[in-house]
Amino acid sequence: MNNITKFILKLFSSPKIDMQENYLQVRRLQEFIQQPPKDSYRILDRQIYAEDMSHEIPVRIFQPKEKRSDEILLFFHGGGWVLGSIDTYTRDCIRMADKTGRAVLAVDYSKAPEHPFPAGFDDCFRVAEVLINRPELTGLHNAENLVLIGNSAGANLAAAVSLRLRDEGKQLPHKQILINPVTYWNHDERSPFQSVEENGYDYGLTNKKLREYMEMYAPDEKVRQSPYVSPIVADDLANQPATLIITSQFDPLRDEGEAYGQLLWQAGNEVRIFQAKNTIHNYLFGPISTDSDEKTYRLIEDYLENRLKGSDAYGEEKGYQP
Numbered sequence: 001m002n003n004i005t006k007f008i009l010k011l012f013s014s015p016k017i018d019m020q021e022n023y024l025q026v027r028r029l030q031e032f033i034q035q036p037p038k039d040s041y042r043i044l045d046r047q048i049y050a051e052d053m054s055h056e057i058p059v060r061i062f063q064p065k066e067k068r069s070d071e072i073l074l075f076f077h078g079g080g081w082v083l084g085s086i087d088t089y090t091r092d093c094i095r096m097a098d099k100t101g102r103a104v105l106a107v108d109y110s111k112a113p114e115h116p117f118p119a120g121f122d123d124c125f126r127v128a129e130v131l132i133n134r135p136e137l138t139g140l141h142n143a144e145n146l147v148l149i150g151n152s153a154g155a156n157l158a159a160a161v162s163l164r165l166r167d168e169g170k171q172l173p174h175k176q177i178l179i180n181p182v183t184y185w186n187h188d189e190r191s192p193f194q195s196v197e198e199n200g201y202d203y204g205l206t207n208k209k210l211r212e213y214m215e216m217y218a219p220d221e222k223v224r225q226s227p228y229v230s231p232i233v234a235d236d237l238a239n240q241p242a243t244l245i246i247t248s249q250f251d252p253l254r255d256e257g258e259a260y261g262q263l264l265w266q267a268g269n270e271v272r273i274f275q276a277k278n279t280i281h282n283y284l285f286g287p288i289s290t291d292s293d294e295k296t297y298r299l300i301e302d303y304l305e306n307r308l309k310g311s312d313a314y315g316e317e318k319g320y321q322p
Contacts, residue, residue, distance in 0.1 A: 042063040071102045072135075073147050074149065075104050075106045077151065086107070125161050128161050146174055159176065163231055177246070178244070178245045185218075242270040244272050245257055251281040284296050
C-alpha cells in the first residue's frame with residue numbers, strides 16, 4: 001500500500017467523523033457520487049410485500065450481458081445497515097452480473113437508525129423466502145440454485161438469513177458468499193479479535209465507526225448478542241450452505257470473518273476462506289477498479305463454477321474443506 005493511499009485512508013479514518021450525527025449527509029454524498037447509469041435495458045425493478053403487508057421491499061434485477069448459469073445471486077449490500085441502496089450499488093451489481101454470468105437480485109432493505117433490527121433483517125429474509133418459494137413474483141422462474149452474497153453488513157445479513165432459514169426448517173440457499181462479513185457484536189477493547197485493534201484506526205473503516213453502526217442497528221446491547229445480529233455466537237452452525245468467505249488484510253473485521261468460517265467448517269459445512277492481501281475493507285466496491293478486484297471476481301466465478309482449486313491466484317487461503 002503506497003503512502004498516498006495511506007494518507008487518504010487516514011483522513012477518512014478521522015475520529016471527528018460521527019456516523020450517528022452525520023449519516024444523512026454521508027447518504028446524500030453517496031447518492032451524488034454513485035448515481036446509477038442511465039442505460040437500464042438489463043435492469044428490472046420489482047417490489048415484494050413484507051410478510052405483514054406493512055410495506056413494499058424494493059428489489060432490482062440485473063441481467064448479465066452473457067448468461068452462463070441459471071444460478072441467481074441474491075445480493076445484500078453493505079453500509080453498516082445504515083448507508084447504501086440499490087441505486088448506489090447499481091454499478092457494482094451490473095459488474096457482478098457481467099463478471100459471474102448470473103442474474104443478480106439486489107434488495108433495498110429498510111435502514112437503521114430509522115428502522116433498527118430486525119427491520120432490515122426481516123426484509124432480507126422475506127425476499128429470500130419469496131425467491132425460494134415463488135420466484136415468479138420477482139420476474140425470475142428458477143431459484144433452485146440460489147446463492148446469497150453480501151459485503152460487510154450485507155454479508156452479516158446473508159449469514160443471518162441462512163441461519164434463520166435453517167432454524168425455521170425452510171429450504172436453504174445453494175451457496176453463500178460472505179465478503180468481509182460482520183459476525184460479532186462488539187468492536188471495542190472487549191473484542192476477542194486482534195484485527196479490531198490492529199486495523200481499527202487508519203484504514204477507512206474504524207472500530208469507532210463499527211460501534212456507531214452497531215448502536216444504530218441494534219441499540220440494545222443484549223439484542224446485539226443474538227445470532228441473527230452476531231452469527232458467530234450461534235450455538236449450532238450445522239446445516240449451512242456451502243460457504244466462500246473473503247476477508248481483507250487491513251480490515252478490522254478480518255479475524256471475525258475468518259473465525260466464523262472456521263466455526264462453520266468445524267460444524268461440518270463446506271467452507272473456503274481467502275484473505276485478499278494488501279486490501280482494505282470495501283476494496284471490491286470502491287470507485288476505482290484494481291487488480292485485486294479482478295482477482296476476487298475470478299475467485300468468485302471459479303467458486304460458483306466449482307473449479308476452485310489452488311489459492312495462489314487469489315490470495316492466502318485460510319479455510320478448509322471437510
